[in-house]
Amino acid sequence: MIDITYSAEVAAAKSWGKPIVALESTIITHGMPAPRNLEVACAVEDIIRAEGAVPATIAVLDGRLHVGLEPAQLDTLGHATDVAKLSRADLAVCLANGGTGATTVAATMIAARAAGIAVFATGGIGGVHKGAETSFDISADLRELAQTPVTVVAAGAKAILDLPKTLEVLETYGVPVIAYGQDDFPAFWSPSSGLPAPLRMDTPEAIARAHLMRGALGLPGGQLVANPIPAADAIPADTLAPIIARAQAEADAQGITAKAVTPFLLQRIFEATSGQSLEANIALVANNARLAAGIAHAIGNQTAK
Numbered sequence: 001m002i003d004i005t006y007s008a009e010v011a012a013a014k015s016w017g018k019p020i021v022a023l024e025s026t027i028i029t030h031g032m033p034a035p036r037n038l039e040v041a042c043a044v045e046d047i048i049r050a051e052g053a054v055p056a057t058i059a060v061l062d063g064r065l066h067v068g069l070e071p072a073q074l075d076t077l078g079h080a081t082d083v084a085k086l087s088r089a090d091l092a093v094c095l096a097n098g099g100t101g102a103t104t105v106a107a108t109m110i111a112a113r114a115a116g117i118a119v120f121a122t123g124g125i126g127g128v129h130k131g132a133e134t135s136f137d138i139s140a141d142l143r144e145l146a147q148t149p150v151t152v153v154a155a156g157a158k159a160i161l162d163l164p165k166t167l168e169v170l171e172t173y174g175v176p177v178i179a180y181g182q183d184d185f186p187a188f189w190s191p192s193s194g195l196p197a198p199l200r201m202d203t204p205e206a207i208a209r210a211h212l213m214r215g216a217l218g219l220p221g222g223q224l225v226a227n228p229i230p231a232a233d234a235i236p237a238d239t240l241a242p243i244i245a246r247a248q249a250e251a252d253a254q255g256i257t258a259k260a261v262t263p264f265l266l267q268r269i270f271e272a273t274s275g276q277s278l279e280a281n282i283a284l285v286a287n288n289a290r291l292a293a294g295i296a297h298a299i300g301n302q303t304a305k
Contacts, residue, residue, distance in 0.1 A: 002095070004115055007068030013054035014116070017304075019296035021048050021289065022067075022112040022120040022150070025059040025102035028074070029083040030263065031123070032278065038078035040282050044121075044289045051293035058111045060086060063098030067115040077102070085259070087140045105152065106144035109222065113148050118211060118299050120152050121292035123285045124188040125224065127157040127166030129261060130248060137258065138169065146173035150222040151211045151299075153292040155229050155284040156186040156193065159237075160244055160265045163193050170224065171198065176214075178207060180227045180291060189280045190237040191228035201225075204291065208298035227291050233283035235276060243272045 006014065013020050023044065028037045045055035056068040059077055066073065077083070084094055084101035091110060094101040103111060105125050112120050126139025145152065157166045167185065170177050179185055179197030187193035201207050207225055214223070247268035256264050269277045 002065055002114055004111075005064050005066045006115075007056070007066070007070050009054055010056045010068030017300065019053040019293065019300045020056050020117050020119075021053050021292045021296050022108055022115075022117045023055055023057040023289075024105060024108040024120075024122050025057055025069075025077060026085055026104050027123065027285065028057075028078050029080065029102040030085055032281075034078060036278070036282075038075065040285065041074060041078065044285055047286055047289045048121075048293045051290055051297075053293035053296050055289075056112075056115070056117060058103045058108050060084075060091070060094050060099065060101040060103070062100060063095055065095060065111055065114075067111060067117070088144060089140065105141040105154075106139075109144050109148040109150045109152065112150050118149075118151060119292045119296040120150050121285070121288045122152060122154050123281055123288070124156060124158040125152065125154050126262070127161040127163070128169055130160075130162045131252075132162060132165060135257065137261070142166070142169050142173060142175070145170065145175045145224055146221045148222055149215060149220065151207065151225060151295060152222055153225045153227055153288045153295065155188050155288060156226045157188065158262070159188040159190065159193075159240060160248070160262065160269070163187060163195060167195060167198070173221070174219075175221055176210065176223045178210070178223060178225050180207075180225055182228055184228075186226050186228035187237055188284070189229060189235040189240060189277060191231060191234050192237065194237070197226060204294035204298045205302070207295050208302050211295075211299060212302055225291070225295070227284075227288050229280060229284040230287055233280050235273065235280050240269070243269055247272070
């Protein structure tokens with residue numbers, strides 16, 4: 001097994017059996033501008049602490065896998081430039097080469113499993129990009145959900161994606177897609193995509209039971225818990241649809257592809273909504289952190305019985 005460096009807080013939580021929630025680090029290095037990136041990262045960690053769990057922000061620093069970052073490390077990462085964006089394909093290379101990188105959903109799931117952490121809170125997962133029938137642009141997050149036993153709490157998949165195809169791929173991979181407290185699959189900035197969710201659960205305890213049952217059955221993979229953004233913070237889907245379409249058309253016209261597509265689209269949407277998309281993103285991440293803490297508590301309580 002890989003040697004993991006734990007923050008003092010996470011090491012103590014593991015020793016005492018306290019619930020832990022994993023957090024990705026690309027939201028710090030690639031997802032938000034400074035200084036909001038650090039403000040949000042610290043606020044999300046504090047939300048998890050307020051819910052009685054321990055946050056574990058995950059990153060690779062100088063070739064070491066860190067599960068939980070000390071305040072100084074978090075600050076350094078928040079001001080760093082040219083940080084690698086790590087997924088399944090490049091995580092091992094970054095570690096082997098002594099590099100520094102921020103973890104995406106897939107890489108965070110891998111690290112969480114290695115650290116024995118069952119629950120991970122993020123904003124939205126990657127998925128099938130529009131036009132994937134010709135570009136084959138499909139996020140590694142989907143296959144990771146099919147093979148790594150971590151429950152991921154997100155506000156659905158990012159709304160810039162082809163959501164029907166994303167759900168189809170998740171179904172093919174046998175990933176449970178659980179809408180929290182509603183029947184519709186949420187669409188990141190909007191509570192509903194207009195698509196029915198395959199499954200619904202209404203309490204953290206029910207989600208925890210399903211997580212543990214998958215382990216008892218020997219099923220590979222995790223669960224996607226699709227937690228809708230609070231209505232007060234949402235942007236209506238019909239407002240976003242033409243903005244996303246214009247941004248996608250611009251990306252196509254400029255030949256922007258592969259890993260460059262998502263940041264380009266998100267920036268264009270930020271500009272077109274006068275920053276409202278960023279504020280909604282921050283609100284949904286905080287909402288997901290609260291639910292993830294509740295699920296982590298419930299898994300711990302049910303495991304102790």
